[in-house]
Structures are given as structure tokens and as C-alpha cells.
Amino acid sequence: MSTAHPPQDRAGTPDAGDGHPDGAAPTRSRVTFRVNGEPADLTVDHRATLLDVLREDLGLTGAKKGCDHGQCGACTVLVDGRRANSCLLLAVAQDGAEVITIEGLAAGDELHPLQQAFLDRDAFQCGYCTSGQLCSAVGMFAEAAAGHPSHVTDPARPAGRGPVELTPAEIRERLSGNLCRCGAYPHIVAAVEDVTR
Amino acid sequence: MKPYGYVRARSVEEATAAHAAHPGARYLAGGTNLVDLMKHGVETPGTLVDVSRLPLDTVEEPPGGGLRVGATVRNSDLAAHPLVRERYPVLSQALLAGASGQLRNIATTGGNLLQRTRCPYFQDTGTPCNKRAPGTGCAAREGVHRDHAVLGHSPHCVATHPSDMAVALAALDATVELRGPDGERTVPVTEFHRLPGDHPERDTVVRPGELITAVVLPPGTAGLPSAYRKARDRASYAFALASVAAVLDVAGDGTVRHVALAFGGLAHRPWRARLAETALLGAAPTEDALAHAVEAELGLAQPLRDNAFKVPLARNLAHRVLSELAADRP
Ligand SMILES: Cc1cc2nc3c(=O)[nH]c(=O)nc-3n(C[C@H](O)[C@H](O)[C@H](O)COP(=O)(O)OP(=O)(O)OC[C@H]3O[C@@H](n4cnc5c(N)ncnc54)[C@H](O)[C@@H]3O)c2cc1C
């Protein structure tokens, strides 16, 4: 089942100093989460998305704003190990979350195997979609390993019993939430396949 | 976007109380539809009551059978749940046919049912739309309406309900559990969404402040052969032009013992094809019988100027799915 999020006592604590002058409800709150292993403790406007906070407050500009409406996948990051569109997540709602962005995929100077495969396979042109493709594929590996089916998985296959094999058809379907305007899809699928082999 | 308050609810009681206490409150689950509409200026909440961490994130087997799916279970987890996959395949297939891997990781059962139409005029505050701004007119009726309804629409609104999951739930005879200021109640999914009529601003029968706590899958449809098929403009990550959820159980004597057929993408709510079901129940599911039954239902269709193609599309999808289910039996 889905990871239960323990209720956070500190969660959504309104920042008293930032309320409306007329005494209406505060419109900013303090949140604490971790990004690429580092704690982030900040006061956010309730309207701010996780994408905006990553890019503008934390200087992590790897996650890209393509459409800002969940339609392109350029903003994909991992939240508590699961891939998600950061443009539709409100930052205030992420208190206590563990966020991994493209900046956190490599181990120091050593690229994540998928990053290396993207280089080897020339899996991008302009690169705008790339960080989203990479984070999405890393999330997908975990889903397939956990036996999660996709739209193209044989319906007769029991879920959760052993990993689902990532054939090119599975990869294309599972990565359909990441658009590439340059059309680098064939090389992206090849790079992902390299890592699964 | 105008500033708003934020409250994280820790219990169902806290959620409904916070909703009642804050004018203009909206429940926030995954936010994949609500936040999107807030960015468009269509939703302007005074306060968001965050229900995403309520302890409603489990799938349970009630003593009498069936499954009880908590409102905050994520779409991806529900689709991958072994018991859903095994006993209610149509539901898993419908969920996996919707949105993308990363959206399904965020989207919840409750939020999916309550997502709003994808009519482009509804999302554009610069155009007339009776659903968004009652009394302003319907821009789609004479405008761009290729994706719109062919069944059950009204002069006031021709929008469709976009959920894939809800179509499967309608075919499975699932029910929705609600908790509101006046207590609890249960509504069948088939009566949960409304037809537009004179009040297209009301998508569903949910009353102000009511919280969805669970969706219940009945024991009666557990384990019956079922399937979902969806036609869309690209192979993945697109809303349905038309879709079909079907449950078909053929008895040992070769006659239909149970049948449920629901269409998505054709109406303001998942469309249970009662005429087709009546025609098939107790009959042998021959190719002719299937064709006639589907034809009877789609005879009700009243396509708009630019969406007549949906009628044969839906007919072929329904015929194909039913005929595969009929052929598949042991
Ligand atoms: C690009 C894109 C493509 C998509 N494609 C598809 C598709 O192909 N098929 C499909 O079916 N869907 C599709 N979706 C829609 C998606 O499935 C919905 O946005 C999602 O299911 C909504 O769930 P949520 O938890 O994020 O809801 P939210 O956005 O949090 O809420 C939606 C509504 O429900 C209310 N609400 C939420 N939970 C409760 C509750 N427990 N009780 C009472 N009210 C509640 C909220 O107040 C809000 O009004 C797509 C979305 C996007 C952005």
C-alpha cells in the first residue's frame, strides 16, 4: 500500500508574523523537508509549488517548468521515492517529505548509470526535458521492480509478484508522462533499456 | 492567484470541521486537478483543507466481501493492488489508462471522482461557460466541441466527465461513502455524477462540506470477467474520446447471467448502458445479440456538429470488449 505519511505535529504551522493585517488566516506557513539529503526549513507562500520553491528559493534549477499544468513531465522529481510532477504539488503540503531532484541523482562526481546511458546514447537534443525524463525513469525502475503493472502489462499477470520486465513497449508506456519536443524518444528508450539489462 | 489559508487535517472530524469553519474552503487531496484549476483562476479557494494525509490510505476487505478503498489511496497503488488486479481487473485497467505514472502517484480515489471537466472553455475564464459561471452561456455548443458529449447533454452544457476510474466503478456497482455536517451517507457511483440539465455547475450530488471517505467495491461483481478499453488521440497520456468498461458473466448454459456496460467520454457522467444490459441479460451473447444491444443504447445518442465520430467509435469499442469477454470464458 501507499506509504503512510505520519502526521507531523509541526505541519503547516502558520507563521504568525505573516497573517493578513485584518486578522484573517495566515497565507504563509513554515515547512521543513529534505532535498537531496539536505534539510530545508523555510516559510512558504501557500500558493508556491514545490517546483517554484526548488528553483527560486533553493536554487535547484534542474527541474524544469515546461507547462506548469501537469502536461509535460519536465518538472518530475522524486517525493518519498515516488516520481511526481512538482508543478502541481503545493510546497506547504510537502512538510516532512524526502525530495530527490536531478541534482541529487549522481553520487558525487559519479553519474547515475542512467545519466551515463543518456550521454552514451545521445538521448537528448536541447536537454529541456532531460532532468524530468531521468527522474521519471528512476521512479519507474522502482515501480516495475515492485511489480506494479502498466497499461500494456498483460492483465492476467498478478500484480506485486516479482518485477515487471521493462520491454521497449513497457518503457514507452511508463514514460508517456514525459514529453520530448525534440523527439529524442528512440534514444531515450534505448538508454533506459541499457540500464535495465 | 489570490492568497489563501491552509489547514492540514489530521482526522476526518478535523477536516469537516475546518471546512465548515472557513468560508470558501476546498478540500485538497493530490491537488492534480485543484491546483491546476487554481492556476487557471477557475478555483479561488479561501482556505485549503489538506486531506491528503488523512488515515484513509488503505484498501481493506470488509467481513462481507468486496473491497473498501480509502479516499486517499493513490491511483497508482489502487491499480497495482493485487486484490484489485485479480478481482476487479476493469478498475486496474481503467486507472492505468488514465493520466501518467507520476500523476497517478499523486492522484487520489476521492479526487479522481471529483475532478472537473476538461472542456477548454471551462478552464478559460475569458469565455462564457455555464458550468464555471452559471448564466453566461455555453461556448462549446457552437464552438470547439469535438471532445464533448453525445449522450445526456443539455442546452446549458455539453461537457463530459473525464475520469476513467469512475467509468469502471460505475460498471462494478461501486458505492461512495460520504461524511458531512449532517452525518454519513452512501451513494451509488451511478448516481454520484449528475447530468447537466439546468444546473451544469453541479457535477455531482455531493453537498457542500461533504468529504468522500471511501469507495466500496461490492462482493457481487468480484471475480467476474471484466475489461476496460479507451480510445484517445495518442497512444497514452490523453483523455478518452470514448471508453468502455464492461463486466460480463456467462452461465454454464451459455446465457448471460450478469452484464454491466458503461461508457466514458460520451456524457456528463459515466453512462451505464441500461438498454444494452436489458437486451443481453438472459440471452446468448452472440455477435448479433451484442451488436443489437450496443446499437439500442447508442440509438439514444445526439451528436453535436463535430463529434458524430464518437458514436461508431463507442459502438466498436463496446462490441469488441463484450465479444472478447464472451469468447474468453472457460
Ligand atoms: C495532464 C493530465 C492528464 C490527465 N489525464 C487523465 C486521464 O487520462 N484520465 C483520468 O481519469 N484522469 C486524468 N487526469 C486527471 C487526474 O486523474 C485527476 O486530476 C486526479 O485523479 C484528481 O485527484 P487529486 O487527488 O489530485 O484531486 P485534487 O485535485 O486534490 O481534488 C479534485 C477535487 O476533488 C475534491 N476532493 C478531493 N478529495 C476529496 C475528498 N476526499 N472529499 C471531498 N472532496 C475531495 C477537491 O476539493 C477538488 O475539488 C489527468 C490530469 C492531468 C493534469
Ligand code: SF4
Ligand atoms: S460544455 Fe459545459 S463546461 Fe464547456 S463551455 Fe459549455 S457549459 Fe462550460
Ligand code: FES
Ligand atoms: S511543468 Fe510540470 S508537468 Fe509540465
Ligand code: FES
Ligand atoms: S531533448 Fe529537447 S525536449 Fe527533449
